[in-house]
Amino acid sequence: MPALADHLVRQYLSASSLPEAVWTILYSNEAAANIILPHAVKVLQAEEQSQPVGSQLWLVSFSPHIEFILSCTDGPLGTYPIFIFTPIPFNELVGKDLDTPMSSLCHALLATVGRQRVFSVFAVQPITEAFVRQWSSLANTTPVAQPYYDAIFTFCTKQMLMHCKRVVANQHATLHKTSPDVAVDLRRASPKDIDRVAILCRDFAATSYPFILSPSRARQEAALLIKEKNTWVLEIRAEGKEPDIVSIAAATRKSKTVAAITKVFSKPTWRGLGCAEMLVRHVCEELLMDHEHVVLYVGKGNRAMNVYHRVGFYGLGTDQTFLNGVEPWLEVGFDPTHVSLGHW
Incomplete structure (x- = not known):
């Protein structure tokens, strides 16, 4: 697979082919990895029972340890957006060079699935922004003017x-x-x-x-x-x-x-x-x-933030400072004339 600088990207077309190191990283960060891990587990169970699973792709970026896991997968009602998980804490992402690893992932993704499959990307905000810059240039497309989802990821105990x-x-x-x-x-x-x-x-x-x-x-x-x-x-x-x-x-x-x-x-x-x-x-x-935890995403400015705050979800009150486990996530779509829209 393509690699830029010190970032190696490996491709996995089945959940059963994911190495133990990937599962370890996902299970060690279950909350942040919730957008990827549960689906991967379902696919693994279906594969073990020889059931159809649709098209499934995971790209893993190593430098030299696992830094990013990208999923490009099918769900029961259609294709999912591109989801990207990282074990890197949010405060360490700010100011970090994310364009280089995102470029590596975008090269691998374009070579594997093409431009039409990538209708949107959803990840922690700095990662989404870096991915959008690299994908727009590489795939010769443009992001839509307004994000599909500008959200806060939060949790309750x-x-x-x-x-x-x-x-x-x-x-x-x-x-x-x-x-x-x-x-x-x-x-x-x-x-x-x-x-x-x-x-x-x-x-x-x-x-x-x-x-x-x-x-x-x-x-x-x-x-x-x-x-x-x-x-x-x-x-x-x-x-x-x-x-x-x-x-x-x-x-x-x-x-x-x-x-x-x-x-x-x-x-x-x-x-x-x-x-x-x-x-x-x-x-x-x-x-x-x-x-141990219940997690959810809620749109910034959505009145539901008050509901979830009263229930007990962190970081949604009047003091909306981000704490460990509460992060801004962003979904950005790409030119609808270039893609086939999925659903999630």
Whole structure:
């Protein structure tokens, strides 16, 4: 594979071919590697059972130790963005030469999959910015004007969850004050919920341009999430009315000690009443029974930051200084006329 300066890039086309050193690095940094590790584990399990896994590629940059792991993989609903993980602490990335290793990775990536496959890249912000500079020049393309996702990566622990649960007011009070005749059910979604969850999946995707889902694709996603028992719902029950699922949350990326919450969404008519906060807290309680950390990404300036802060996620309060484990992540897309859009 191409190498520039002291950066050697090795290519792996199956999870079973990943060397032990790669797995060790990923498992030693489970939270930061959550965007790559859980999928790699799923692919490995499928390979061991001789199940189809689609197109899977990992590029690993050595200098001489492992510095960057890039994934270019297929998911159940389409191709994923380019994800890049590094074990290098965020404060050591600032001021570091990232263009040289990103150039090495871009040369290897272009030679392997071509320009059309790379519709976006998602990584810690300095890495994304360096990758975009190198890929734009090498692949003769341009980044889109606005990032697809300008986010903060954060985490919650059982201790912080319990602390925040003691100090916040009971969310049911707000909901019951507005709708005193309702009952709230927090539970895992079941197959009978597919059509109602699909509507929320579609509406969530509509807020995540350009990753829009048609009704049929949204139903496909809902069916997959429910089949894998990765989705929770908040259902409202009012006398004389059909039960209404008003909020959803999913946990689709799990490894030994870390689980990620995704797809948190509430119907607009039920926002501001504590529904998402109740559901996220409930999901965290369940996940932290078997994991040490729950992680998530939240868009900068998104009102959901306040929700996650009250639940117990770090670095999202009025003092939003970055601490160890809380980092800015950035997804940047490339000229849509040059690529085939995927989904995540």
